[in-house]
Amino acid sequence: MEKNRLIFDTSALISLETIHLLERVFDSFEIITTDSVIKELENFAKYEDDYGFISKRVLLYSDRFKISKAALKEVFENLENTDNELYNLAKLEKVVVITDDIKFSNITREKIKTKFSTFFLGFFISKGGLTKLQALERLEKLRDIRNWQHNIIYLVTKEELESL
Amino acid sequence: MGTEQVNIRLPSELVDDLDTISKLLKVNKSDWIRTKLAEDVYQEKTRLLMELGTLYVKGIVTKKDVQGIVGKEIADRMEFLTEKSRESVKSGLQYGKK
Numbered sequence: 001m002e003k004n005r006l007i008f009d010t011s012a013l014i015s016l017e018t019i020h021l022l023e024r025v026f027d028s029f030e031i032i033t034t035d036s037v038i039k040e041l042e043n044f045a046k047y048e049d050d051y052g053f054i055s056k057r058v059l060l061y062s063d064r065f066k067i068s069k070a071a072l073k074e075v076f077e078n079l080e081n082t083d084n085e086l087y088n089l090a091k092l093e094k095v096v097v098i099t100d101d102i103k104f105s106n107i108t109r110e111k112i113k114t115k116f117s118t119f120f121l122g123f124f125i126s127k128g129g130l131t132k133l134q135a136l137e138r139l140e141k142l143r144d145i146r147n148w149q150h151n152i153i154y155l156v157t158k159e160e161l162e163s164l
Numbered sequence: 165m166g167t168e169q170v171n172i173r174l175p176s177e178l179v180d181d182l183d184t185i186s187k188l189l190k191v192n193k194s195d196w197i198r199t200k201l202a203e204d205v206y207q208e209k210t211r212l213l214m215e216l217g218t219l220y221v222k223g224i225v226t227k228k229d230v231q232g233i234v235g236k237e238i239a240d241r242m243e244f245l246t247e248k249s250r251e252s253v254k255s256g257l258q259y260g261k262k
Binding site: 102105106109114115116117118119120121122123124125126127151152153155156157159160161164 | 214217218220221222241242244245246248249250251252253254255256257258259260261
């Protein structure tokens with residue numbers, strides 16, 4: 001069966017590996033990313049901190065990513081090149097971008113579809129891969145490593161999960 | 165980055181303490197104050213916006229209230245984050261049922 005395709009940026013890959021879901025995501029989706037995302041991960045991996053440690057783990061899956069390229073036909077001046085490439089790739093391929101980068105999501109909101117990595121907490125609850133309690137525990141872990149502005153992603157996701 | 169001059173009066177004792185720190189650390193007093201102030205301002209701003217975000221998500225304050233307190237840009241961002249967060253987890257739940 002053909003897997004559904006999603007584009008992932010660095011933030012989403014780090015989030016999903018932090019909560020030990022990335023491997024399971026590969027089972028259900030084709031993960032598309034770019035060389036510049038891989039380079040970002042390699043740069044993080046040089047450091048002996050939490051992000052460095054998680055980035056090293058993400059890079060172990062390198063051969064399972066589909067690496068794509070897109071010309072920078074349209075550029076947002078206040079986005080980095082890596083993000084502009086992801087944006088152009090999403091437009092070209094008409095694929096949703098999974099990102100926890102609030103700035104990227106906000107700036108591109110009118111042009112492409114994005115979702116936060118919390119999409120997969122819902123997805124795996126429905127699929128039976130996570131219980132509600134496990135999803136809530138992983139959300140706590142995500143909050144600890146993410147600088148989620150004003151705590152809103154955490155609060156809203158928690159509210160939605162608790163209502164199930 | 166542009167700068168603005170802000171004049172504040174400090175108690176003499178505090179100025180003495182700042183001089184002592186400056187001598188001990190061998191740093192310029194103004195630079196040290198600037199750095200410390202920037203750290204504290206960032207932390208306090210983050211904390212207060214987090215509290216406001218909590219009130220907003222819980223429906224205790226409206227977008228209009230937020231806009232009245234901190235301006236349209238932050239109010240828009242809080243609204244966007246709330247909608248996007250809800251949409252992300254809900255669409256995951258729906259997608260998993262397919």
